[in-house]
Every structure is written in C-alpha cells, then in structure tokens.
Amino acid sequence: MTLDDIYREIKNSESFVILTHENPDGDAIGSSLAMAHAIKGLGKSCVDIYLKDYPYIYKFMPGIDMIKADIDKTNYDMAIVVDCVNLERVSNIYKDLFEKATVKVQFDHHNKNSMFADYNIVNPVSPSCTQVLESSFEYLNIDITKDIATCIITGIITDTCGFSIPETTSESFEFASLALSKGVNVSKVYREAYNKISKPRFEIQKLATERLEFLADGKIAYTYITKQDEKKYGTKTGDLATIVEIGKNIEGVEISIFIYEREKGYKISVRSNDYVDASAICLNLGGGGHLRAAGVSLLTSYEEAKELIIKESMKFLK
Numbered sequence: 001m002t003l004d005d006i007y008r009e010i011k012n013s014e015s016f017v018i019l020t021h022e023n024p025d026g027d028a029i030g031s032s033l034a035m036a037h038a039i040k041g042l043g044k045s046c047v048d049i050y051l052k053d054y055p056y057i058y059k060f061m062p063g064i065d066m067i068k069a070d071i072d073k074t075n076y077d078m079a080i081v082v083d084c085v086n087l088e089r090v091s092n093i094y095k096d097l098f099e100k101a102t103v104k105v106q107f108d109h110h111n112k113n114s115m116f117a118d119y120n121i122v123n124p125v126s127p128s129c130t131q132v133l134e135s136s137f138e139y140l141n142i143d144i145t146k147d148i149a150t151c152i153i154t155g156i157i158t159d160t161c162g163f164s165i166p167e168t169t170s171e172s173f174e175f176a177s178l179a180l181s182k183g184v185n186v187s188k189v190y191r192e193a194y195n196k197i198s199k200p201r202f203e204i205q206k207l208a209t210e211r212l213e214f215l216a217d218g219k220i221a222y223t224y225i226t227k228q229d230e231k232k233y234g235t236k237t238g239d240l241a242t243i244v245e246i247g248k249n250i251e252g253v254e255i256s257i258f259i260y261e262r263e264k265g266y267k268i269s270v271r272s273n274d275y276v277d278a279s280a281i282c283l284n285l286g287g288g289g290h291l292r293a294a295g296v297s298l299l300t301s302y303e304e305a306k307e308l309i310i311k312e313s314m315k316f317l318k
C-alpha cells in the first residue's frame, strides 16, 4: 500500500521539508508538527517546516519553534504537504521547494483533493488532517509520543470545532482518550487552541454582536463589519471567522448572515440551521458552498449587498 511506499521513501531520504496552507489553523500546524516529530523520531535530523506566519495562540504546541519563515535550503529529498486540497493553497514563496523535491508526498482530508503529489494519502471523511496522520502512524507502527499526541489532538479539536460538527467520528473521541492517557492535558489544549481569542478578535466580535439585528420574525440574524472597523481594532486574517456563528446559535434563527468588507466589494457568509439550503441562497447571487455553510462575494455597495442577500434569504424561509 501507498503508506508502505512512503515509509520506504522516508527511510531512504535524509532531508525533509514540510509545507501547509497560508493562514494556518490548528490542524495545519498540528499536522506539520506531528509529521516533523514523527520523522525526527525515525532518526532523521534535517526536517524543516516553513510558514510565513502563524497565530500566536499556537505557541503552546511542542516543537512550534521548528517553524521558520526564511528558506535555508532549496533541495530536499522529500517534500510533505499537509492539510491542502491543492498545491495552490501553499504560499508561492515555498511552492518551489515542493516542485524541486525528489519525492513528493501529501496527507489531507479535503473533498475534491487534486492528488497533486507522487504519494497521496487523502481521507475525505476524516474530520482533521491530524486524524489522517494518526491512522497512518498507527499503521506504520510509529510511536505516538506525548508531543505527537498533543499536535494531533489540537488538529482534531480545532477542525471539529471542539467535537461539535457532525463530521466528528468515534476515532476523534477515541484519540482524545488516548492523548489523555499519554499525559496530554487535553482540556488545556482545548482552551488554548479553541476557546482562547485575541483581544482584537474579541473587540470585533463584540461590535458585530452589538450590531446584530433580527429580521423575518427572528428567523434571520444579520450583522456586518467594515474595513474601518478592522483597522480600528487591528484584526488579523481569521479574526472574523466565527462571527456568523453568533447569530446562528440564537434560538429561533434559521439563517445567519454576516457581511464584511473586502479590498473590493463585500463578502457575505451565510449559515443555516435546520431546513434552508445556504448554498442555494448564495448560488442565486453567484456564490456557493455547502448545505449549511455558504458564501458569496458581491462588488456592489454595502446597501445593495445587504438588500440582495436578505431578499434572497427570505425566499427560502417557511
């Protein structure tokens, strides 16, 4: 099987580069670090992880200092990409390292992965990439140390939104138990990687909460954030990510809408709870997505964007 081939290639390689997507989340960083720890555990010393930047909340992760921004070697025996649906997700600065590597490997859990490597370990039903790594390590009899377990559980917790998405599997919970038995402080990881938010993120969430309004008898929750707001609080990429959930979690709300300003125009996030097809709403305006989570970008004025999305959403309410 492919995993045996990868294992043989790892044994035959001396230098390794690990890459993941820009704006990395807990799963991207957890997968990168877990892989680096595993390869080092096999007696390999040249293992580099490159990332321009990562959110400071992941500072607690073992081996986080292995991550560097500046390239100090251009030819690696093996390149391993983790948590990327395609190679475009990897920053342009580092793409060459992948292209130049003798052996190209990837581990991922996204649907429609483009299978861009020589060896592709992709499991679209796995809720996190770290969970794909976990089963791969298990198959290869790679010892899952406390450090590796910390990285793996971080990816599982962040990508399953704290075990709350329906894609969470029994293996996710089983691994939480295993990590605990290996001495990982799972509840601390949960707080650090999932609950903790930066001050700017808190401020922007507070503003969005204050602005939240109910429409259609409380079936629609609506809020927005402008570029100026983001500038005022100094928010970073990703800080707006969960704002749309605020409205979605309120009793009686079927559709939650969040509009935020981009360089050009507006991005609209739509979430639904029980029966509305969020992707259909967005599709009608030129966007798309999933049944309960979708989005669309509009190059209109703010007022027009708001009017369009609300009008479209109304059509889907019972």
Ligand SMILES: [Mn+2]
Pocket (backbone or CB within 6 Å): 027, 028, 083, 109, 127, 128, 129, 159
């Ligand atoms: Mn992921």
